[in-house]
Amino acid sequence: MPLRRAELGATQHVMAERSQESVNYILSGKGLGSPLPAGRGGDKTPQMVNLANPTAFLAVTRRALPWLAAAATALFVVGLWGAFAAPPDYQQGEAVKIMYVHVPAAWMSSFIYVVMAAASLGTLVWRHPLADAAQKAAAPLGAGFTFICLVTGSLWGKPMWGAYWVWDARLTSVLILFIMYLGLVALWRSIEDQGVAARAAAILTLVGVVILPIIKFSVDWWHTLHQPASVFRMGGPTIAPQLLWPLLTMALAFTLLFVVLHLMAIRNEILRRRIARLTMLAAAGGDALSRRLAAGGSGA
Secondary structure (H helix, E strand, C coil): CCCCHHHHHHHHHHHHHHHHHHHHHHHCCCCCCCCCCCCCCCCCCCCCCCCCCHHHHHHHHHHHHHHHHHHHHHHHHHHHHHHHHCCCECCCEHHHHHHHHHHHHHHHHHHHHHHHHHHHHHHHHHCCCCHHHHHHHHHHHHHHHHHHHHHHHHHHHHHHHCCCCCCCHHHHHHHHHHHHHHHHHHHHHHCCCHHHHHHHHHHHHHHHHHHHHHHHHHHHHCCCCCCCCCCCCCCCCCCCHHHHHHHHHHHHHHHHHHHHHHHHHHHHHHHHHHHHHHHHHHHHHHHHHHHHHHHHHHHC
8 A cells, every 4th residue: 555645744744853852862971882762651660770881971071071071171280380490400501491391291101001901801801891992082182192291202302312302212112102102092993893993902902901011110220311311210210309398299280171072072983883783773764764655655
């Protein structure tokens, strides 16, 4: 029997209504990994709240991000004030103040790789639903902090060593870490299947963990121009307290900055995947409607 105009109009109205419900569902911040909203009268039993559920994760980050951002801003203000107020070093003079950006960025470049390695284990071993999103979101941030470390190190090296760059063991190993970050970003972008990309990036990240002890102990294993550890060492810090407390404050500020940016990036990745999912569902619904229209037209 031909499809009547009234039936066709009703079908289009229902599909448009469901599409709008799905869009509102996505924009409301509810979770990837949860089903799309049921029709009227459907089951609306709330799911157990846990951070493995993207819905709960988005809800927590929405509340936590303003506080974390405010704390990071306050720490940056205090740390920069302390850095400018700190006395010059007796050997390096005012050039030593580059360390208040360089050293925290260097610490973060390794710390972020540890976060990525933990997320990679979550992907391969525990199949955590947010692990691959966390790993993907951290890679560009790690590249950014490592780039800041390399640039500020070069600026610091010029007055101290007489050159912007030397093939020092510490500098070279950090450069390799930067290239690894860029490689992971490129890997995520080059593989369309997100599941395959997540597993490949996780394996590559875990293999690359070997670079971290090389960076840490390079100044002990080889003769380098780079100074050995002066903060976290067995005998205690060798830096004067007037220089140390602004450095530790800036390190905490950089850490909170990464946490804020990482949470925002994970949230954006979840929303991007939701929109891609909705687009696929809308395309499938459009194909079904087109087939029904064609069937109705041929039967007329």
